[in-house]
Amino acid sequence: MSLTSQFVANLKRFRLVTFDVTDTLLRLNDPLRQYQQTAEEFGVTGVDRRKLEQCFRQQFKAMSSEHPNFGRFSPEMDWQQWWLKFVAQTFICVDQGLSHEKLEKIGHRLITHFRTSTCWNHVEGGQELVQSVRNAGKCVGIISNFDPSLPQVLDTMGYAGKFDFILTSYEAGFMKPDRRIFEIPLKRLDIPADQALHIGNKLDLDYEGARNCGWSGLLVNDNSNQHSFANLSDLLETLKTKEIKW
Template sequence: MPLTAQFVRNLQRFRLVTFDVTDTLLRLKDPTTQYIQTAAANGVASLDRTKMELCFRQQFKWMSKKHKNYGRNTPNMEWQSWWLQLVAKTFNCVDANIPQDKLQIIAEQLLSLFRTSACWTHINCAAELVQCVRQAGKCVGVISNFDPSLPQVLSAMGFDKKFDFILTSYEAGVMKPDPGIFQIPVKRLQIAPSEALHIGNKFDLDYLGARNSGWSSLLVQSQPDPKLDTSSAAKYSFPSLAKMLQTLESQEFAW
């Protein structure tokens, strides 16, 4: 798609633009349904959906606290093991009588399934915005709190070769909003933090994480975070990527 002169001017100060992934570029379709359907295909039926959602949230919170960053710093724990344990704990929470051998099969199938296009959908205008940034001649990257399978997910969703680099928290060793993850790409590219822009959907992790690291940042949220400071941060927040792109293409933007 052709670039507008205004879009080029709005991004003129930046040499690097990075994106978050989950709920910024891509969205999970319906993970609870995937869990229930995969279980049913292996002979485990009639699982309560509400309880599944509650158990997943509880176990994800526990695993994230006990083994941070997908087990990155837990001795003898690979990221795959982190997910397998999470799935097993979730199903055990829903129904403690599920045989362990079936749990292992279900967990392994889900681990593979969530790295394919079956579980993800594109957010409107995500591909267009990434392409416009590329056409503007910027280095385009990903900074995401994710395990090392992220390149596989992005490739499956048609983002193959759309990014100059993909930096996961697992690779970085720290998670957003830690400044350490934002320091890595600017050091690699030998640019100033003020020449970098990050786009994400979390006020604390993406918006503040980037700004506290000396970057500029834009926020996309269909429902604004209550912590959003209307006197300053609000003007950098958009209800959708489509609105963000439209604004950058048509209006002068004051950073």
């Protein structure tokens, strides 16, 4: 994969380039459908999708408030238990008559299932962009609000060996946009903030989070500023063909 001179010039100032994952490099494949299908495997049929979506959003907000960062600092709760409780509460919200045993089985199956390629799709342009950045000689990493299973997800989606490090919020103990999660790789690699670039899809978590720590940022699925692009393919094409003003 050859690099254009403009691509090299655009990234010249950076020694470190990091990526968000969900909806930046990878996209979930209809998670509510996965919940419905898994419930059906254990005899729970006729789950109303609208009700399931309402309960999913409600319980995710509640769990994230009560046990932030996938239960990172919640006593007697690891990240898997966080997901088990979330799944159970979501389905109880839909149907209070489900047994604890059945909810446990559904939860364990979903935890396993969401770490496979069945539940994820590649965002167009992602693999090419990551490889191009690597070919440009940059240190390439991941900074993501995710549980410790992220390396497994990336491996199963063909990203094995493509990153110099994978930093999850669970490992860091801080979630984006907390500046401390962006400071960790700088300290580990002894790289100044003005030589680091983060690419993500959330204005507050990724773009502003990075810039508030002295990084540069690029944003996809957004059109809010000069560093925003409709999608990853447009970002890649711009890096190849146009000068970006940092």
